[in-house]
Amino acid sequence: MTDWLTGCPAPAKLNTFLHVVGRREDGYHLLQSHFRLIDWSDTLDFARRDDGLIRRTHELPGVPESADLTLRAARLLQERLGTPYGVDLTLHKVLPAGAGLGGGSSDAATTLIALNRLWNGGLSRAQLMELGLQLGADVPFFLFGEDAFVEGIGERLTPYPGPERWFVVLWPGIHVPTAQVFASPRLTRNTPIGTIASLAATPLRNDLEPVVRALFPEVDAALEWLARHAGMARMSGSGSCVFAEFAEPSEAERIAAQVPSGWQAKVARTLHRHPLHDWL
Ligand SMILES: C[C@](O)(CO)[C@H](O)COP(=O)(O)OP(=O)(O)OC[C@H]1O[C@@H](n2ccc(N)nc2=O)[C@H](O)[C@@H]1O
Ligand SMILES: Nc1ncnc2c1ncn2[C@@H]1O[C@H](COP(=O)(O)OP(=O)(O)OP(=O)(O)O)[C@@H](O)[C@H]1O
Known part of the structure; x- marks a missing residue:
């Protein structure tokens, strides 16, 4: 049994569309989305400890240890397994937080996958997905590990592979609090439920976008800039990142090079599978 794992990737997601189709009794919203x-x-990076302690060696601005999704994921798994092991973990943060890219959820998913291996936990993908849902609505998707049609609050997943694409992802430099967006009285919550086939023939839309545009002028400006230069633009998740989609990398690079200074642009390509897919 190996006692450390380094360089474990936690990739971001984009929502190519996101429909809010209802609300549960507990206030969580029912969605339909392509992730x-x-x-x-x-x-x-993870280094196993024999003394049961779970520690982080990184700092996350604004996120105390008690809220850090990597530590919360490690504690949850430790408790579930009843293992005597602990871990020193280090997160190398690249993805903007509160940006609709699911970065925190992906960090949590990668922690569950890696520690299940490092601690010889033996949990299945389905068992980890159930555990991950306790940490956040997006966590099960990253454990699922491939493009998906996502329903419920994020726990009902159907494989939905999309074509190879390149995206210009534009981060307007702000953090959007997801709960505030879902709590808005402006949010429409009654988009008709579709099937994969019917939704494939429907124009792509993110129901959270009008709410976020009205609350955060930076997101509105980023959408407007991208729509003007790329011919299309949508928001991912609850923002703040917006993106345009391309069939060719050269076109994406051309648009990204024109982005005004002060905004961060990244050209990203679709992943066929989560890089750790075969660990489960
Ligand atoms: C909108 C998406 O980004 C789409 O990918 C996600 O569904 C949000 O997922 P997330 O950030 O993992 O969200 P969580 O940490 O579970 O929830 C943050 C807050 O957003 C609201 N929330 C989230 C997901 C959802 N389906 N309905 C909600 O109403 C709840 O108020 C919740 O307290
Ligand atoms: N390891 C972590 N990385 C990033 N954020 C974390 C982490 N742990 C806790 N958080 C908290 O979670 C919040 C949401 O982070 P995250 O990056 O998942 O948001 P997001 O990209 O907007 O997600 P979504 O696509 O689900 O809306 C952050 O604002 C931060 O306070």
Whole structure:
């Protein structure tokens, strides 16, 4: 049994569309969405400890240890397994947080996958997905590990592979609090439920976009800039990142090179599978 794992990737996702189709009793919203994995990632290192302690060696601005999704994921798995092992973990943060890319959820998913291996946990993909849902609505998707049609609050997943694409992902430099967006009285929550086939024939839309545009002028400006230069633009998740989609990398690079200074642009490509897919 190996006692450390380094350079474990935690890739971001984009929502090519996102419909809000209802609300549960507990306030969580029912969604229909196409989630795609992209090759823009955080990375994590893990070193097993024999004394049961779970420690981080990184700092995350604004995120205390008690809220850090990597530590929360490690504690949850430790408890579930009843293992005597602990871990020193290090997150190399690259993805902007609160940006609709699911970075924190992906960090949590990678922690569960890596520690299940490092601690010889033996949990299946389905068991980890159930555990991951306790940490966040996006975590099960990253454990699923491939493009998916996502329903419920994020726990009902059907494989939905999309074509190879390149995206210009534009981060307007702000963090959007997901809960505030879902709590908005402006949010429409009654988009008709579709099937994969019917939705494939429907124009792509993110129902959270009008709410975020109204609350955050930076997101509105980024969408407007990208629509003008790329011919299309949509927001991912609850923002703040917006993106345009291309069939060719050269076109994406051309648009990314024109992005005004002050905004960060990244050209990212679709991933066929999560890089750690075969660890489960
Ligand atoms: C909108 C998406 O980004 C789409 O990918 C996700 O569904 C959000 O997932 P997430 O960031 O992992 O969200 P969580 O950490 O589980 O929830 C943050 C807050 O957003 C709201 N929330 C989230 C997901 C959802 N389906 N309905 C909600 O109403 C809840 O108020 C919740 O307290
Ligand atoms: N390891 C982590 N990385 C990033 N954020 C974390 C982490 N742990 C806790 N958080 C908290 O979670 C919040 C949401 O982070 P995350 O990057 O998942 O948001 P997001 O990209 O907007 O997700 P979504 O696509 O689900 O809306 C952050 O604002 C931060 O306070």
